[in-house]
Amino acid sequence: MRKQFIIGAVAAIAVALFPAVSSSPAMADDAAFATCTDLASCGGMNALIKAAQAEGSLNITTVLRNWADYGDAIDSFQAAFGIHINDDNPDGSSAYEINSIKTAPAASAPDVVDIGASHIADAMTGSKTGGSLFAPYKVATWNDIPSLWKDPAGYWFGNYAGQIVIGYDSKLKVHPTKVKDLLNPAFKKVVGIAGDPTGAQEALMTVFTASVANGGSLDNVQKGADFFHQLKTIGNLSGANADSTHIATGNPKVWFDWSFNALGTQQAGAQIGKTFYYVKPSDAGILGTPYIFGISATAPHPAAARLWVEFMMSENKGHLAKDLAGDEATNVANGSLDGAKLFNSLMGGQNIFTLGGAIPIEQVAMAKKKVLVPSPSSIFQSNPAADKLTLQQPSVAQQAAATTLLKTLWPKI
């Protein structure tokens, strides 16, 4: 209660002391928000929030709540601005997102998509005229995004990445600490991978991890495929997909996972009375290619879309949904609360990703500015050898080469 009182007091003082910040030429026409390319040309944060609230809802797609702590981001955004978020097909794929922009009717068309890096080229040439499906927009924190992971014109930009880590059931007698440990006969039938590397990003990055752990490189993942072939031959490789449901039901018992899925899986384990441990492997530190944001050029809610990416790329340290009073949205709408101030008081998306165990794309800049929240260290078992590793990240080209190779190798696993 005290926190809320303080927020309210600060807000009241802010409103009292500073003249209500009226944005520059009010963007009365919502269509204008479909083409503005940054916060300034959209009329400023308050105008953007106002337009977004007028639109009333936001369509996102293939977002799982316990994936990189998206759940907190969704709750915060909804509670703070009163904009309802529609999440279409949470368990969908990047291809589904691109197809949705192209073919879905307006009610279900996504405003913003979060796709794998291998789909950038497809999205950039996918419109009916062969142009980009996205609308260019440079968020306020644009300069903090590494140039490798953003489009110079602003059509797409990275948001977060994950490290491939090893999860395992705490009841196992042998606790793995590195990739090569998985060859242990104690893990017969229970070593899991999260799908097919030609179909799931996580599985692909797992093969990269196995490759590096076995003396291979990012350029050639042959050794990674060989490792899994070996796992299968000795009978360790499980046929079960390494997702929460399968893990919870007992197979696999040791698996590769994104660092940002750890919390969600541990939560699922708690529901059925199991404890899962996670450890960063000490023989390979692989950061996956980041996921990519793009605002649909035909977004049904263009202002809400831009507000959402501003929020998700924001570096602020602040409040989550549970810290909010609940009346912020109405107060912003009727003008008694400054929208920009509210925005700045919220925990930014980049920090929410960090809380979820992901590595935000702006991490380096944020660490310099000292605005990065500490990542939850309790998730991972201590493994000093792993912490000493420099993380390697494949490029889009290396990812493409690996995919081509695995198309031939994986069926022979």
Add this chain to the structure above:
Amino acid sequence: MSNTSVSNAPTQKLGRSVRPDFTILGILPFLALIGYFFFYPIAVVFNRSIRDSHSHLSLTTYKALFSGDYRAAFIGSFELAAYSMAISAVIGAAICVALVKTHGNTKRVISAVAGVLTSTGGIPLAFSFIAAFGQEGLVTKALLKIFHWDIYAGAFDIYNFWGILLVYCFFQAPLMVIIFTPAVENLKVEWQEANETLGGTRLQYFRNVTIPVLFPAFLSSCLLLFASGFSAYATAAAMSNGTIPLVPLVIGNLVDGNVIAGEANQGDALAMGMIFVSIIVFALYAVVLRIARKK
């Protein structure tokens, strides 16, 4: 519906008929629906399959079908479909035979149950099997506790080919029951009694009456089972993580995946490949049927 065979007969017997054949009007609604809601989407799929990544007409996708990358998937799918068809057909037929002898209520309940069982698929079915036969499944634990038999100590695994086959039989066998029951019901008890009065044994009855009468229906039911097992997608996706290659899963990776982009045309070609394989099976079925009917 006035085009009965009686009124058409004279015209046809006269040889060449000038009148166009209006009998097709009878199936026009059917053709319209299947044309718009099936063939039109498939035409879109086909159109994309004969183009390359720049939308130019090309057969590169079809050439790739023979490259060997997809051979394992086709073999895997074919084996799964064939095995599940064979096992489910036998089990289903046995259940049918037992079923026709039951009375009204039991039959109704079992019929309803079969309908639900055969439509169970995807994640609910996969989960139920894992909950029963998985590493920590109810049956697994019961067998361990009661008979001290650890089924996972050996080669058994609900996630390998034979485990997935078990799951497939679960929804294939009830399908057989539903489809095949009307034919078995057609075997009149009077024939059996006639056979007995004439002094024939049950084996003779089986060979000379049951098999010839039921064979066409049995075969066509098998065909349906094969096709259904070949293209099952949701259950395969829920049960396997890709370490068992199956064509529907490969198609899923290409048209609805997270890694491969811009190769949906290859996925479409694979779907066309599945149609092609099935057409071959259909042709075989037609040939076998013709031979059986002649006899």
Add this chain to the structure above:
Amino acid sequence: MKRGLRLGDRIILIAAGFFFITPFLAAGEYSLRGYGGKGHTWANYTWIFKQLGFGPALFTSLRIAALSVALLLVLMIPTVVYVQLGGRRWARLVEILCLLPIVIPVVSLAIGAQVAMPKALQSTSYELCFFYVIVAMPYVYRALDIGLQSIPLQTLVEASQSLGASWFTTLRRVILPAIASAMTGALFITIALTLGEYTLASLLHFRTFPTWVTNVSQENILGAVALSVATLVGAWLILLILAFIPKFKRNRKGVLAHG
């Protein structure tokens, strides 16, 4: 006069029963587990009803199921009857056309539908009814075909017509009762299929009961299992009710006849 069940038949039915019910029992046991795996409770089932959107999603699926079944029967029964009577030359064509939908993986059909179907149609969940008709068609055609071939259709129709019945009356009072078991089988498959179908519904952006279940139970594994079990049990209940309706109707007619 049918012979009773012999020992062999009983064994088959009981063994089959065991095989088919075991997975559901296992899933049911799982769904009754309490939080943390401790004990058993109904909590997961009560959780279902508290979730936002339960009613609308369920109603949507039921509505789609009913319409799909209606459309399917109205389309297929006359077609199959016609093909066996006057349209014999189209029999092979219709048979092959009906088998094709089962050969295509649903995901490819959905991808094609995303592009082919006009956006106006894609905005309404009635689009799904048509696709479910397509998906159920192979099973329904086969059931009806085998059922109609098992009866002396030509004779029955000619007899009925010579007694002065119209086509509609013949259909309703002669043919349908004769193929009752085939028709109920077809009906049951269709309903169960439309209530549990996930791939098409999710790829075409619809919020039916199965897609709603996946959405709402993202963070609740036990709830997800309870929902799956509830869906299956619900489908069974619906089918059982439908299975016994003809019996109730017949009983009433009997009373009237004697009354």
